[in-house]
Amino acid sequence: MTGEATSEPGRGGRREVIALPPVAPGTRRELTVLRFGTPGARPKAYLQAGLHADELPGMLILSILADLLAGAEARGEIRGEIVLVPVANPIGLAQHRAGFLLGRYDNSSTGNYNRDYLDLARMIEPRLAGRLGADAAANVAIIRAAMAEALAGEEPLTEVAALRHALLTLSHDADFMLDLHADNAAEVHLYTGTPLWPDAADLAAGIGARAVLLAELSGGNPFDEAVGGPWWSLARAYPDAAIPPACLSATLEMRSNDAVDGDLAQGDALALLDFLRRRGLVSGAAAELPRSLCDATPLEAMQQVTATAAGIVVYKAALGAMVADGDLIAEIVDPLGLTPPAEIRARTAGVLFARHSQPYAWSGKIIAKIAGAEPLPERTGKLLPG
Template sequence: MRVEHQPLLTRNPCTQRHLISFHYGRPGRADKVYLQASLHADELPGMLALHHLRGMLDSAEARGQILGEIVLVPIANPIGLEQTLMHDAMGRFDFNSGENFNRRYPDLAETIRDRLAHELTGDADENRQIIRRAMASALKQIRPSSEIDSMRQAQLLLAHDADFVLDLHCDAQAVVHLYGETPCWSQIEPLARYIGAQASLLASGTGAGSFDEACGQPWWRLAEAFAGRFPIPSGCVAATVELRGEADVDHALARVDAAALYAFLQHRGILAGTPPPMPALLQPATPFDGSLTLRAPCAGLVVFLHKPGAWIERDEPVVHVIDPITGATQVVCSSIRGVMYMRSAIRFAAAGVELCKVAGATALEGGVMVSA
């Protein structure tokens, strides 16, 4: 195993941050998998899961059981990790720019498409290498003007040539769930089974400009752009895995998650050994735009009637919002049936604040429910 330090653009002459990556195996022997944690720096369960996975990979390396290439980045966001306000971690948005750390990644498909029209061939395997070289060239040509942009560039330089990319996050209070690209579901489903996802939300591009989309989306978009002209393989599958809630930084849970990731790496042929039997899929995949967001109809005390992971029926009460002055209680119900996969940590809400989400089987218009 080797450790690499990628310096980020400095904001002043007295400080320097690095993106630190751990590299196992040898490039080119088998597939490459890239895993990073805590891109939203106050979301820490994934960081602990990778801590435990590293111990398992160290043992596998000593036994000569690493067949492919594995790159781990346990602190994907050294900028956000330092951000606190009155003792509270604030790792979702950059204090300097106000940007969400998981947005505004470069659109590599758009950047390299015209160039590829003159370079692609009739061989899919050759085209995979051509596309990866074009991505690397485009990323190296970027001249970041901010520390956060240099961090995005450094992450993508590590991940752009991976066959599978896992971005480990968590929610406020949640069960394990994941986000992926609809065209890649057949390759993501084994991951959903091993990690015990209680919701798998799929979309063909949300337009968010997130890290996982920057890695996986270019391949199926380029395949569509060159359909009938050049064969474009599925060069990278990417998924965002939400490892429960922010407070679920627990050794027992992290060991379970690390074991699940290890089993998935065995399934992918990155690690030697027979993977454990694939568990049942806990819930079928649902469309990303079938997720219903329930919001507070008024200001008040928030009382949830269900825990994350509960099955919610249509028109079932989910939340009480109580005015402590008048005593009036607003009942927030779900207009769909599905799993409530996350809920907010807020217990006194302003009107319109997001309370929780329910994964429904059918696409919605707007995806928002204020009250019922």
């Protein structure tokens, strides 16, 4: 694993600290990992939060979940291996300016912390030639071993590269990988791979997702696709071999920083614990699964509602509203009164699941998102904002 790792008893099970390479003499940052259950046991779940370090709800949720898992472990209820990284980006968490935390982009490279992960499928595909067959379980073991070998051979040079490498090393062999994020002003929503639906339907229902966005390749190789995507990529490369989608990976957008609330976070942590119970990682009965609040839709069908002028955004559609094609979403008001308000309308029908929390726009700024059902002609190439 990247850097020096130390392990010690801590908050429920073992606390592991992975040192990141210093960027200057006298400096040091580290990644803290919380481990529950038996190392190497199956199934394995990996959950992280704060990869975008200025998105805070997930960090609180995993802090509460860690306490719940500590209690479960004390009662002998952990059946698999569970790895939590409540603060997945200590680099970004140190980036603040003028009283605001700015943890989405790396200050040194301006790169998005949730993009540009290693393409494990490309790295290991040549090593698998002639080794895969009709036994799916055997193939999964071979592929996971090849991933581990490839990661062990990497020597990241920068602090950010070392962080990405450490997170992939911790998660590449997971059966379940959940990456907790937050949007601006938003309802709970979820991104996952098309091959993982409807297997992930219980997760979406359990967390109360108002939108589920599906894609095999969203562009930019974000973390969830770096962990889950190699399985369907390798299945295409070796069509005669039995290669299942062996990791259910998803990005969970847990509302917004404006909705950081202890009661909400407690409910979210309990929902994640129930997911782990349903999937055999923790014994005991899960709560009854809530009714699903949405259908899954293609990421290509999500309208990124874009401003056409600069000014003050006055929203005309409520967060969580069902809108029709042509509905008025917002007006952009010129505070000098030199131009009439610009009307911004929906170009699809669906749920308005996210709005921008800063009601000021410039031409081209994304001010809202609508989960539609029909792919939009402009939604090609990179499907996620930078």
